[in-house]
Amino acid sequence: MRREEAAFPTLNTEEIATARECGKTEICDAGQCLFEPGQRPVDSFVVVRGAVDIIDTSDEEERLLVTHGPGAILSDITSLAGRPAALTCRTAQRAEVIRLTIEETRVLMVRSASLSEKWFAAILRRHELLEISGFKGLRVFGHHSDPATLRLREFLYRNGVPYSWIDIGKTANGPALAALGDQPLRWPAIVWRQKVKLQNPTLADLAARLGLQRRIPEETFDTVIVGSGPAGLGAAVYAASEGLRTVVLDPLGPGGQAGASSRIENFAGFPGGLSGRELGLRMYVQALKFGATFSAPVQVAELRCRDDGLHEVIAEDGAIVRTKTIIISTGVSYRSLEVKGLPELRGSGVFHSATQVEATLCRNSPVHVIGGGNSAGQAAMYLSKFSDHVCLVVRGGDLNKSMSSYLAERVRANPRVRILLHCELRAIEGTNALEKVHLENTSTGETSIHESGGIFIFIGAKPCTGFLGERIRKDGRGFILTGAEALATGAWPLAKRLPCALETTCPGVFAAGDCRSGTTKRVAFAVGDGALAVTCVHDFLGTYA
Ligand SMILES: Cc1cc2nc3c(=O)[nH]c(=O)nc-3n(C[C@H](O)[C@H](O)[C@H](O)COP(=O)(O)OP(=O)(O)OC[C@H]3O[C@@H](n4cnc5c(N)ncnc54)[C@H](O)[C@@H]3O)c2cc1C
Secondary structure, three states, X not given: OOOOOOOOOOOOHHHHHHHHHHOXXXXXXXXXXXXXXXXXXXXXXXXXXXXXEEEXXXXXXXXXXEEEOOOOEEOOHHHHHOOOOOOXXXXXXXXXXXXXXXXXXXXXXXXXXXXXXXXXXXXXXXXXXXHOOOXXXXXXXXXXXXXXXXHHHHHHHHOOOXXXXXXXXXXXHHHHHHOOOOOOOOOOEEEEOOEEEEEOOOHHHHHHHOOOOOOOOOOOEEEEEEOOOHHHHHXXXXXXXXXXXXXXEOOOOOOHHHHHOOOEOXXXXXXXXXXXXXXXXXXXXXXXXXXXXXXXXXXXXXXXXOOOOOEEEEEOOOOEEEEEEEEEOOOEEEOOOOOEOOHHHEOOOEEOOOOHHHHHHHOOOOEEEEOOOHHHHHHHHHHXXXXXXXXXXXXXXXXXXXXXXXXXXXXXXXXXXXXXOOEEEEEEEXXXXXXXXXXXXXXXXXXXXXXXXXXXXXXXXXXXXXXXXXXXXEOOOXXXXXXXXXXXXXXXXXXXXXXXXXXXXOOOEEEOHHHEOOOOOXXXXXXXXXXXXXXXXXXXXXXXX
């Protein structure tokens, strides 16, 4: 890996001394293994003397990624998240190291702000470097038009698990495929080195088998956060940093809709913008630092608001998490279009997200983005890096009506993006994957057929609140009512106090972000709403200082 200061900082004598106070000092012989792939939990280390190698053993031949010397930090997202190691760490020569468990690492972060700054900058930058280093890691074998393969890849990407994808539809990947042997396999297959570990797994199988899903401790939490988009992640950072026992549940992993945003330019403090994935990973790591527990994939199917002051969160698989309060931050999902051929090709060229995972599937093919809002504009800009023929299909006649002016201008100036106003998708065609789209110009009634490698749909969003029972009241469009609006429904059960600003019609259950009625559908708003929800939790529990 490329050496650079942010990724490979050197701790000073004072910082090493603080680390020594928090962890345990060990003398290791040359060649001693500190951790290896699959091992869990993975401790973090500070090298005091000698040298330690980080080695990629995911291929037949070992590959040395980096050698750490005195003052180096050995830690990554894996160790903080309690997930199994993906790399091998071995001493290159006799070495003195400080070993730190997750809890000891957290204590160290609180004790030394300068060390904490170096530590987290290193973790995030190294993660980026590893992704572009050619590290093979876990291998997903699957076809580019297979929705199950796409789902597994999205899950690994969201959760920051380094992996590589082998498209079994490509002749160039024949030798890699042949190396798996002749037994018939059910695709997608998960492979480590040349061994097939899982065939056509569900997300739950994959997470359980690879140790990605954290077991939720059987305790009563202060708060359970349902959904880990910006609102849930914002809430997790504030709740955990303020000492609340916090668990965060999500069917896919951290990021939410923002994870599908290639560049967020209106988040205060980032004038150059940052990708939604980067923002999501940063907030995830920050919440882990403060001790929040994350578990994915967990789809919440029901909330039970009990009258004894406790609540239960029921997952789709029947697991129950007990808690004093709940923050619902389940956001919205994009509506689909009811056009001929679309249900059959969802995930096989029809997408509701435009991340690197989907964009690489359509590389060099013409693509069609449906919608006229900011999310559609961003998707068009991002996809134009992969395809020189991006059509933005807009129902209305004026892009500025639904898109921020800076973005509309940028889209108009992009020679790779063609804007089709007064235009609607009518049908799609394809045998195993999308091949053609039928468009209608609604001002002339003219229809046309175009080749397409991908349709990206970003039209009207609907709240993910269907799992909530009648006790939590919603507005006519399904968004959760809180505060004064919740009170106005007449369903607020307490006479002795009013609901707080983010409290639903069930005392102790709060809503934040896009799923809440009347909110501004923006990342910064969602993060702020998550933080406000934590203030409400403190008020409810009587824990605010
Ligand atoms: C492509 C795109 C680009 C965008 N660009 C910008 C931008 O530049 N600037 C900006 O300010 N905003 C932008 N937005 C909007 C912004 O991303 C949203 O306003 C923000 O993500 C809302 O955050 P949230 O946490 O409320 O909800 P979401 O981000 O929708 O997150 C909700 C989370 O809840 C989870 N969930 C849903 N149901 C359940 C369940 N039953 N159990 C458990 N978990 C569940 C979901 O998996 C998801 O992870 C963009 C959106 C998109 C799609």
